[in-house]
Amino acid sequence: MKKPFSPKNIFTIFKRELAGYFESPVAYVFIVIFLLLQGFFTFNIGQFFQTDQANLLVFFQWHPWIFLFLIPAIGMRLWAEEFRTGTIELLLTLPVTIFDTVLGKFFAAWLFLGIALFLTFPMIITVMYLGNPDTGVIICTYTGSFLMAGAFLSICSMTSSLTKSQVISFVISIVICLFFILAGYPPITDSLSGWAPFWITDIISNFSFLTHFDAFKSGVLDLRDFIYYISVIFFMLYINSVIISNRKS
Amino acid sequence: MIKVTNLTKKFGQIKAVNNISFSVNIGEILGFLGPNGAGKSTTMRIITGFIPQTSGNVCVGGYDVSKHSLKTRENIGYLAGNAPVYPDMTVTGFLKFCAEIRGFSGAALKKKVSETIEKCFLTKVQLQTVETLSKGYKQRVSFAQSIIHDPKYLILDEPTDGLDPNQKYEIRTMIRQMSKTKAIILSSHILEEVDIVCSRAIIITQGSIIADETPKQLRKRSKFYGAVSAIFNTPVKNDIISDLKKHKIIKNIDIKNDNRNLTVFPKTSETAILDTVLTILNNHKTKPVSVFVDKGRLDEVFRTLTVPPDNLLQNVNLSSFLH
Numbered sequence: 309m310k311k312p313f314s315p316k317n318i319f320t321i322f323k324r325e326l327a328g329y330f331e332s333p334v335a336y337v338f339i340v341i342f343l344l345l346q347g348f349f350t351f352n353i354g355q356f357f358q359t360d361q362a363n364l365l366v367f368f369q370w371h372p373w374i375f376l377f378l379i380p381a382i383g384m385r386l387w388a389e390e391f392r393t394g395t396i397e398l399l400l401t402l403p404v405t406i407f408d409t410v411l412g413k414f415f416a417a418w419l420f421l422g423i424a425l426f427l428t429f430p431m432i433i434t435v436m437y438l439g440n441p442d443t444g445v446i447i448c449t450y451t452g453s454f455l456m457a458g459a460f461l462s463i464c465s466m467t468s469s470l471t472k473s474q475v476i477s478f479v480i481s482i483v484i485c486l487f488f489i490l491a492g493y494p495p496i497t498d499s500l501s502g503w504a505p506f507w508i509t510d511i512i513s514n515f516s517f518l519t520h521f522d523a524f525k526s527g528v529l530d531l532r533d534f535i536y537y538i539s540v541i542f543f544m545l546y547i548n549s550v551i552i553s554n555r556k557s
Numbered sequence: 558m559i560k561v562t563n564l565t566k567k568f569g570q571i572k573a574v575n576n577i578s579f580s581v582n583i584g585e586i587l588g589f590l591g592p593n594g595a596g597k598s599t600t601m602r603i604i605t606g607f608i609p610q611t612s613g614n615v616c617v618g619g620y621d622v623s624k625h626s627l628k629t630r631e632n633i634g635y636l637a638g639n640a641p642v643y644p645d646m647t648v649t650g651f652l653k654f655c656a657e658i659r660g661f662s663g664a665a666l667k668k669k670v671s672e673t674i675e676k677c678f679l680t681k682v683q684l685q686t687v688e689t690l691s692k693g694y695k696q697r698v699s700f701a702q703s704i705i706h707d708p709k710y711l712i713l714d715e716p717t718d719g720l721d722p723n724q725k726y727e728i729r730t731m732i733r734q735m736s737k738t739k740a741i742i743l744s745s746h747i748l749e750e751v752d753i754v755c756s757r758a759i760i761i762t763q764g765s766i767i768a769d770e771t772p773k774q775l776r777k778r779s780k781f782y783g784a785v786s787a788i789f790n791t792p793v794k795n796d797i798i799s800d801l802k803k804h805k806i807i808k809n810i811d812i813k814n815d816n817r818n819l820t821v822f823p824k825t826s827e828t829a830i831l832d833t834v835l836t837i838l839n840n841h842k843t844k845p846v847s848v849f850v851d852k853g854r855l856d857e858v859f860r861t862l863t864v865p866p867d868n869l870l871q872n873v874n875l876s877s878f879l880h
Binding site for chain 1: 602627630635644654655657658699
């Protein structure tokens with residue numbers, strides 16, 4: 309980590325990882341399930357048509373909850389699999405730093421999530437056809453959703469390096485991600501604000517992915533929300549590389 | 558040159574490697590021998606920079622491994638113990654990835670990959686994914702990965718594990734051919750392999766080095782070294798045996814199969830006794846069907862060096878009890 313980044317090495321690892329998704333059924337199963345769930349929540353649970361509004365609020369409000377279960381499924385194998393099959397020994401005796409490999413793997417998985425997210429574009433076409441939505445808000449919310457996916461993924465990458473078992477990694481990821489959602493979930497914040505001072509509730513809810521995602525949903529591109537997600541990502545990935553370097557010794 | 562000085566590695570309270578020192582020069586092939594859990598793989602992992610040492614020093618090509626980890630890793634090729642390879646990649650894809658990380662690109666990369674595939678006899682399976690390959694092929698893919706960048710230093714943890722005799726022969730030949738320009742360390746359970754391939758052997762047990770010699774010197778430690786074994790069609794007369802026993806350069810004789818098989822041991826490992834034995838037999842007008850001089854047995858040396866004397870005794874007691 310003392311060494312500077314090597315973009316070339318990060319890119320080589322990134323390419324290998326990304327190709328890995330599409331060479332196995334993982335990518336296709338994930339994308340299909342992701343899109344089906346999106347559709348189900350938006351149209352059946354969220355009652356998209358009944359709201360009679362040409363915006364994607366109903367669509368986006370389910371994103372954190374779908375990510376909660378699906379991103380750990382992508383993140384759980386990132387490192388647990390390397391430790392289980394012993395390929396970690398191969399990877400870390402190649403002339404690359406741990407942080408380069410962490411970044412390479414993370415960016416590949418993140419872009420993969422981005423592709424899945426991109427494939428929800430028929431939703432945009434639908435609202436465009438039905439009415440006259442604010443495209444600025446839509447682009448803004450997609451950006452927020454992509455950043456939030458990255459933050460979820462960084463947590464999953466970190467927990468994946470804790471264990472050889474993908475199942476354990478999956479469960480721990482969900483628990484930690486759930487915390488980051490619930491900290492800003494209205495029923496929880498409401499019950500907190502009943503007895504705790506405002507500043508405590510404020511701090512806790514500011515830790516939440518939901519709180520910062522809401523800002524994007526309202527069409528506000530605030531630098532603070534960007535910084536929040538990016539710093540969560542880098543903090544988690546840093547811990548991720550510390551865990552790996554401790555585990556191998 | 559690979560130079561290991563006072564290397565110690567502790568896992569909790571357990572000393573996996575205990576204050577070992579050795580060096581390997583370019584042109585040398587060092588065999589690492591020892592029972593399972595002796596510390597061979599741990600030492601190799603420290604040299605390759607995979608795990609840090611507790612104390613001591615490892616220098617590869619003049620660079621300290623713990624301080625210049627990336628620099629040393631560039632010059633090292635490493636075949637890890639269980640030959641780890643990404644199962645969902647094709648052989649070509651995997652080797653391309655390794656070559657790219659090693660700094661090759663474009664036409665040079667393609668050339669390196671195809672050369673290595675050919676060298677390691679992987680042409681037939683180059684488009685298959687690694688998970689569909691047999692253990693021998695996986696081992697060869699892993700070996701290919703370790704030599705793709707033509708490293709100066711080669712660390713091979715059981716390189717012929719899981720290969721059939723022909724493949725073993727090919728890999729050994731390849732290792733020997735490469736040795737002129739490289740410093741190679743290889744670990745093995747197969748003693749004959751060390752004998753054939755290595756220019757020097759280290760026996761390590763419970764984390765400590767107990768022998769660092771050429772395979773020939775090791776064989777000399779065997780009680781069979783220089784012993785003459787003779788096989789006869791008919792039982793040998795007792796006066797021949799007593800004549801042999803009386804001779805001053807002969808230590809003792811092992812007699813089997815009703816005086817038909819004799820093994821004559823010399824007094825010291827330096828004494829050649831073949832002529833003497835043949836002369837005595839000739840004097841008695843007895844001709845053996847076959848005679849050969851034992852070169853010493855590495856397995857026996859290995860056993861006496863690595864099994865604590867207490868355990869050897871226990872084995873004897875147990876076997877006498879069973880009979």
